[in-house]
Amino acid sequence: MGAGEATTCLRVGSTGNRCLNFSDPFGLCSEEQRKSGGCPQKGDVADVQKQTWVNPTGGAVRGCDKQGCGNFGAPRGDRTHAGADYVARTGQDVVAVTGGEVTNVGYPYGDDLSFRYVEITGSDGYVAREFYIQPGANVQTGARVQAAQVLGTQQRLGGRYPGITEHVHVEIRRSGRLIDPTTLIPNPVP
Numbered sequence: 479m480g481a482g483e484a485t486t487c488l489r490v491g492s493t494g495n496r497c498l499n500f501s502d503p504f505g506l507c508s509e510e511q512r513k514s515g516g517c518p519q520k521g522d523v524a525d526v527q528k529q530t531w532v533n534p535t536g537g538a539v540r541g542c543d544k545q546g547c548g549n550f551g552a553p554r555g556d557r558t559h560a561g562a563d564y565v566a567r568t569g570q571d572v573v574a575v576t577g578g579e580v581t582n583v584g585y586p587y588g589d590d591l592s593f594r595y596v597e598i599t600g601s602d603g604y605v606a607r608e609f610y611i612q613p614g615a616n617v618q619t620g621a622r623v624q625a626a627q628v629l630g631t632q633q634r635l636g637g638r639y640p641g642i643t644e645h646v647h648v649e650i651r652r653s654g655r656l657i658d659p660t661t662l663i664p665n666p667v668p
């Protein structure tokens with residue numbers, strides 16, 4: 479790595495206020511870079527890595543039903559399932575899977591604007607989207623949320639997808655690449 483790269487911002491997304499100005503959070507910098515302030519100190523590394531993850535509904539990942547399977551990578555015609563589906567009761571509270579800034583409250587379906595998703599960009603660059611949430615009044619772009627904070631209530635899917643297991647769909651990306659949410663989000667406590 480060149481010396482100039484040591485000031486690359488680790489942070490992605492639009493928050494901006496938690497840019498850590500380090501490109502090497504895992505202790506790979508040289509002693510010279512460390513002394514010059516170009517590499518993170520131990521406390522900074524802990525700060526970078528502390529983003530926590532929680533289960534959005536308390537449910538397991540849904541299995542298979544007539545609408546398909548709920549696991550990451552499951553077949554969906556000519557594509558694959560980009561997230562994991564966490565089983566929910568219709569209308570139950572849904573919590574933030576991680577903390578960060580709300581960077582979008584969007585619409586998954588152009589033909590039905592009643593359905594919404596909430597996008598959270600965390601301090602270490604993970605971007606999580608939680609689908610089929612009626613967002614609370616305070617859940618707006620630019621708001622800060624904590625992991626496990628209630629974002630809103632689950633929106634019933636059975637009208638659009640007859641026979642489907644009600645759920646919240648979670649997608650997680652880092653640097654634009656999809657990640658299997660189950661590698662970060664804990665299973666429910668049995």
Ligand SMILES: [Zn+2]
Pocket residue numbers: 548559561562563647648
């Ligand atoms: Zn899904």
